[in-house]
Amino acid sequence: MNPNRLVVVGYGPSAHRLVEAVRAGGFEGGITVFGEEPRPAYDRVALTSYLAGKSVEDLTYPAPGGVTLRLGSRVARVDRESRTVITASGDAEPYDTLVLATGSAPFVPPVPGKELPGCFVYRTIEDLDSIREASRSASAGVVIGGGLLGLEAADALRGLGLETHVVEMSPWLMPRQVDEGGGAVLRNHLEALGLIVHVGSGVRAVEAGPDGRAARLVKPDGEVIEAQIVVFSAGIRPRDELARQCGLAVGERGGIAVDSGMRTSDPDIYAIGECALAGGMVYGLVGPAFAQAEVAADRIMGGSAAFEGADLSTKLKLLGVEVAQFGETQFRRTGPGQTPGVLDVTYMDPVAGVYKKLFVSDDAKTLLGGICVGDAAPYGTLRPFVGRALPGSPSDLLFAGAGGVQADLPDDAQVCSCNNVTHGRIRTAIADHGLTGVQGVKDCTRAGTTCGSCVPMIQRILVTSGVEVGKALCEHFAHSRAELFDIVRVRGITTFSQLIAEHGTGRGCDVCKPVAASILASLGNGHILEGEQAALQDTNDHFLANIQNNGTYSVVPRIPGGEITPDKLIVIGEVARDFGLYTKITGGQRIDLLGARVEQLPQIWKKLVDAGFESGHAYGKALRTVKSCVGSTWCRYGVQDSVGLAIELELRYRGLRSPHKLKAAVSGCARECAEARSKDFGIIATERGWNLYVAGNGGFTPRHADLLAADVPTDVLVRTIDRFLMFYIRTADRLQRTAAWLESLDGGLGYVREVIMEDSLGICADLDAQMDRHVQSYFDEWRATLEDPEKLRRFVSFVNAPGTPDPSISFETERDQIKPVLIPLEAVSR
Amino acid sequence: MSVIQDASPLSGGLWTPVCPYADLLPERGAAALVGTCQVAVFRTFHGDLYAVGNRDPFSGACVMSRGIVGTRNGEPTVASPMHKQVFSLVTGVCLDDPAKAVPTYPIRVTDGTVEVSVA
Ligand code: SRM
Ligand SMILES: Cc1cc2nc3c(=O)[nH]c(=O)nc-3n(C[C@H](O)[C@H](O)[C@H](O)COP(=O)(O)OP(=O)(O)OC[C@H]3O[C@@H](n4cnc5c(N)ncnc54)[C@H](O)[C@@H]3O)c2cc1C
Ligand code: SF4
Numbered sequence: 001m002n003p004n005r006l007v008v009v010g011y012g013p014s015a016h017r018l019v020e021a022v023r024a025g026g027f028e029g030g031i032t033v034f035g036e037e038p039r040p041a042y043d044r045v046a047l048t049s050y051l052a053g054k055s056v057e058d059l060t061y062p063a064p065g066g067v068t069l070r071l072g073s074r075v076a077r078v079d080r081e082s083r084t085v086i087t088a089s090g091d092a093e094p095y096d097t098l099v100l101a102t103g104s105a106p107f108v109p110p111v112p113g114k115e116l117p118g119c120f121v122y123r124t125i126e127d128l129d130s131i132r133e134a135s136r137s138a139s140a141g142v143v144i145g146g147g148l149l150g151l152e153a154a155d156a157l158r159g160l161g162l163e164t165h166v167v168e169m170s171p172w173l174m175p176r177q178v179d180e181g182g183g184a185v186l187r188n189h190l191e192a193l194g195l196i197v198h199v200g201s202g203v204r205a206v207e208a209g210p211d212g213r214a215a216r217l218v219k220p221d222g223e224v225i226e227a228q229i230v231v232f233s234a235g236i237r238p239r240d241e242l243a244r245q246c247g248l249a250v251g252e253r254g255g256i257a258v259d260s261g262m263r264t265s266d267p268d269i270y271a272i273g274e275c276a277l278a279g280g281m282v283y284g285l286v287g288p289a290f291a292q293a294e295v296a297a298d299r300i301m302g303g304s305a306a307f308e309g310a311d312l313s314t315k316l317k318l319l320g321v322e323v324a325q326f327g328e329t330q331f332r333r334t335g336p337g338q339t340p341g342v343l344d345v346t347y348m349d350p351v352a353g354v355y356k357k358l359f360v361s362d363d364a365k366t367l368l369g370g371i372c373v374g375d376a377a378p379y380g381t382l383r384p385f386v387g388r389a390l391p392g393s394p395s396d397l398l399f400a401g402a403g404g405v406q407a408d409l410p411d412d413a414q415v416c417s418c419n420n421v422t423h424g425r426i427r428t429a430i431a432d433h434g435l436t437g438v439q440g441v442k443d444c445t446r447a448g449t450t451c452g453s454c455v456p457m458i459q460r461i462l463v464t465s466g467v468e469v470g471k472a473l474c475e476h477f478a479h480s481r482a483e484l485f486d487i488v489r490v491r492g493i494t495t496f497s498q499l500i501a502e503h504g505t506g507r508g509c510d511v512c513k514p515v516a517a518s519i520l521a522s523l524g525n526g527h528i529l530e531g532e533q534a535a536l537q538d539t540n541d542h543f544l545a546n547i548q549n550n551g552t553y554s555v556v557p558r559i560p561g562g563e564i565t566p567d568k569l570i571v572i573g574e575v576a577r578d579f580g581l582y583t584k585i586t587g588g589q590r591i592d593l594l595g596a597r598v599e600q601l602p603q604i605w606k607k608l609v610d611a612g613f614e615s616g617h618a619y620g621k622a623l624r625t626v627k628s629c630v631g632s633t634w635c636r637y638g639v640q641d642s643v644g645l646a647i648e649l650e651l652r653y654r655g656l657r658s659p660h661k662l663k664a665a666v667s668g669c670a671r672e673c674a675e676a677r678s679k680d681f682g683i684i685a686t687e688r689g690w691n692l693y694v695a696g697n698g699g700f701t702p703r704h705a706d707l708l709a710a711d712v713p714t715d716v717l718v719r720t721i722d723r724f725l726m727f728y729i730r731t732a733d734r735l736q737r738t739a740a741w742l743e744s745l746d747g748g749l750g751y752v753r754e755v756i757m758e759d760s761l762g763i764c765a766d767l768d769a770q771m772d773r774h775v776q777s778y779f780d781e782w783r784a785t786l787e788d789p790e791k792l793r794r795f796v797s798f799v800n801a802p803g804t805p806d807p808s809i810s811f812e813t814e815r816d817q818i819k820p821v822l823i824p825l826e827a828v829s830r
Numbered sequence: 831m832s833v834i835q836d837a838s839p840l841s842g843g844l845w846t847p848v849c850p851y852a853d854l855l856p857e858r859g860a861a862a863l864v865g866t867c868q869v870a871v872f873r874t875f876h877g878d879l880y881a882v883g884n885r886d887p888f889s890g891a892c893v894m895s896r897g898i899v900g901t902r903n904g905e906p907t908v909a910s911p912m913h914k915q916v917f918s919l920v921t922g923v924c925l926d927d928p929a930k931a932v933p934t935y936p937i938r939v940t941d942g943t944v945e946v947s948v949a
């Protein structure tokens with residue numbers, strides 16, 4: 001019999017996994033989750049990527065259905081008598097089954113000054129926000145603790161531009177994962193990156209400056225580290241305070257004691273994740289937390305699953321250095337306490353900064369564990385063999401990584417330790433579901449979805465299962481985008497129907513259709529809404545506008561180079577006012593009008609086109625903007641007319657469809673006010689001409705553009721950009737921006753230079769001709785649409801009530817403009 | 831605030847004409863308003879018709895008719911234009927997350943006119 005009221009305290013990764021598992025298992029009772037943090041559970045393992053630009057949404061786990069979430073709500077007490085939890089604000093919630101998933105808290109050693117402003121821990125999004133905020137007025141930071149989390153925090157401080165120190169009590173860094181030799185190599189790497197490492201040192205005090213904020217850290221030997229930010233990362237302590245308050249058994253050194261079914265000393269209460277003491281261990285990794293969540297979920301539903309301990313292997317990339325540890329590695333090698341029956345094989349290259357060590361049984365037959373610093377290739381391939389026959393000679397394995405593995409992986413070997421997925425399970429999933437890629441394996445088994453370190457192993461299993469990995473676009477085409485591009489170009493194909501009939505199967509999907517649409521458009525096949533092509537377009541292209549969260553659209557007229565006359569500005573203002581649109585300056589030096597209903601788009605665009613505006617292609621995988629700075633016309637530093645060039649380039653490439661969007665900028669001098677080096681192509685004026693930079697990127701993974709040509713005159717510049725863009729359009733993958741494309745090319749920038757500047761493939765004339773065709777055949781999509789009643793027919797709210805506005809769209813007012821009223825999700829999901 | 835309903839009490843069991851069959855573009859959808867109920871109607875390449883609820887259960891926006899029509903393992907599908915989850919046009923179930931679904935409605939052609947029933 002299922003209990004009918006499940007209450008979960010804490011909403012971190014383990015709670016999320018538990019709730020998912022009981023829902024998936026058909027649990028029918030009510031579920032209430034209390035989370036102290038103000039937001040739904042997120043991927044704490046990926047926390048640091050938040051500072052590198054990932055959004056909270058990127059990190060947040062998908063919302064589980066049918067669960068009452070009480071966020072920003074801390075449970076203060078558990079009353080076991082009445083089986084009720086009571087929150088800090090006094091609300092009571094009864095339970096039949098209670099799960100404690102309260103995680104852990106960073107341990108802050110009792111150092112004088114630890115409460116000063118400027119002292120932080122590193123565990124939540126809020127912690128990171130505070131650290132980022134404080135970093136604005138700081139020049140140096142120090143992390144106390146040189147373990148896994150401490151070095152991640154150090155990575156973050158360095159990323160915030162601070163001089164970064166790490167203070168570690170042990171004689172070497174990451175003492176729980178690597179041995180002394182590995183620690184030394186790791187330290188070399190970090191020092192080469194500018195980190196200042198203090199090992200074998202504690203902390204005497206944090207001292208304040210005149211402003212009352214942390215200003216320096218004093219070591220026991222009296223040495224002073226000037227730092228305005230102090231991050232404590234000296235281990236974690238299980239949050240067992242609720243268990244103590246209500247009298248559950250806890251371990252001597254903390255942690256809520258549980259049996260192998262994750263049950264506490266009260267049979268109606270479970271504890272999972274970092275707050276639980278299972279088999280005498282508090283695990284500080286997410287893999288065991290997930291495994292425990294699955295066990296508890298199974299028990300709650302009447303099963304008999306058991307948690308038998310977990311693998312503590314870790315692999316990470318810190319500050320660009322790979323560090324990994326797997327299996328058993330805490331052996332004493334020499335001296336009186338030497339562990340009998342263990343041999344180790346070490347490979348060390350101090351110049352390359354590589355340290356690899358394998359532990360094997362003394363008959364050299366069984367793999368016990370390993371440590372890697374600088375090159376963790378053996379981790380993915382060897383970890384599943386821990387406790388089993390060595391799959392090759394130790395030296396082959398250390399040198400050749402996967403290549404040295406001769407034996408087949410046994411079916412019961414664990415491939416993904418985060419999600420406890422075995423080789424057998426992955427193999428069966430590949431065979432049963434006809435999986436062809438890593439994504440399929442992830443979807444089916446969850447392997448590879450957490451830390452990602454097992455992905456190379458999954459790839460290898462796909463290959464050994466006879467799957468050709470990677471290039472198929474989707475189930476309808478076995479080709480990559482680049483191959484399809486060549487097929488369409490060489491065979492002169494002009495419709496999707498012909499392409500899929502001759503080279504694919506079925507009728508396509510939301511992956512291959514937009515790709516085909518883009519290829520056909522790049523090769524100049526008329527209006528994107530012409531005939532059959534219309535049905536291929538993504539919704540944004542289909543309505544020549546960007547869909548917004550409430551189903552309305554945005555309108556972005558092209559403003560080449562960001563230059564605009566007062567009269568045109570006034571027209572935009574009038575249109576926005578007359579149609580009641582929200583108006584905002586975009587990050588691309590133009591103006592966005594938001595909140596247009598689909599049936600209003602033609603009327604809006606009629607006014608804009610009549611005033612001389614064109615589509616800005618904000619909706620397309622196409623050229624967006626060429627930003628400019630004022631340049632030599634006005635700026636006292638400018639050496640060339642950057643506005644003039646930006647406009648020329650924007651007009652040349654407008655409407656050019658490509659694998660992903662294209663952005664550009666032109667700066668009038670090396671001060672770079674247009675941010676050209678963060679663009680797909682960026683131009684910076686020099687005294688003698690222009691410098692051309694390519695393959696830069698803002699966005700998720702920022703990349704500075706590389707210098708492709710220096711001091712070139714305008715005509716050479718334009719031809720070089722023509723060829724760069726056409727070569728990219730021909731050969732890139734779907735949704736691959738120029739930055740990722742360049743990095744995927746064998747030979748990188750040198751190869752691109754050979755192809756487009758030395759014509760090593762003999763295709764330059766072809767690329768030039770293709771771009772000339774594009775320039776000559778350009779027309780404004782919106783004007784052409786307004787002139788064609790057939791195309792206008794799609795811009796209606798309802799086929800049977802064309803003039804009736806969608807009744808689900810409504811707005812409220814904020815700062816004197818409209819703002820969508822979103823339908824609350826409870827009203828949507830049942 | 832507007833109120834969204836799946837089924838209209840007014841249309842009780844009746845077939846409601848929506849538009850001429852010829853007005854539907856192959857492999858594209860169109861929205862229809864039947865009473866207060868929003869229906870997304872689709873015409874596939876082979877000429878089959880499907881009708882599902884127009885509201886995307888993930889975003890709450892009434893946009894399903896604007897998604898891309900395709901197939902997955904032979905099953906006709908539409909992808910939500912908002913965040914691209916793929917739904918079966920036959921069962922309405924979301925193939926990427928079977929916990930979510932859109933309602934499906936009977937649809938037919940009478941004398942060249944497409945009709946749906948939302949009762
Ligand atoms: C409107 C605007 C924000 C603003 O209010 O300023 C914007 C809005 C959107 N951006 Fe952006 N981006 C805008 C400038 C930028 C910039 C800045 C720039 O262009 O200089 C960047 C960083 C530069 C870059 O792209 O390298 C930027 C990086 C992104 C990314 C990340 C791209 C990446 O490669 O990682 C996405 C996601 C994507 O394209 O897949 C994105 C996607 C989007 C989308 C299309 C998301 C979506 O599908 O709904 C947004 C809808 C646009 C719309 O009109 O509805 N937007 N976006 C800016 C429009 C500029 C314009 O005039 O066209
Ligand atoms: C920066 C960082 C990097 C990491 N990297 C890795 C890694 O690479 N690999 C790895 O395996 N692990 C890593 N970890 C560890 C991993 O994040 C944890 O193992 C995991 O988060 C544990 O999940 P949990 O649900 O048990 O606890 P938590 O994530 O701590 O979640 C517990 C939640 O409960 C809430 N809570 C506590 N008490 C109450 C209460 N009384 N009422 C209501 N809510 C309460 C807390 O606020 C918290 O939100 C990392 C952790 C950090 C901080
Ligand atoms: S980049 Fe140079 S020319 Fe352009 S505005 Fe800045 S300082 Fe002036």
Ligand code: FES
Pocket residue numbers: 415416417418419447448449450451452453454455
């Ligand atoms: S081992 Fe972490 S995702 Fe597989």
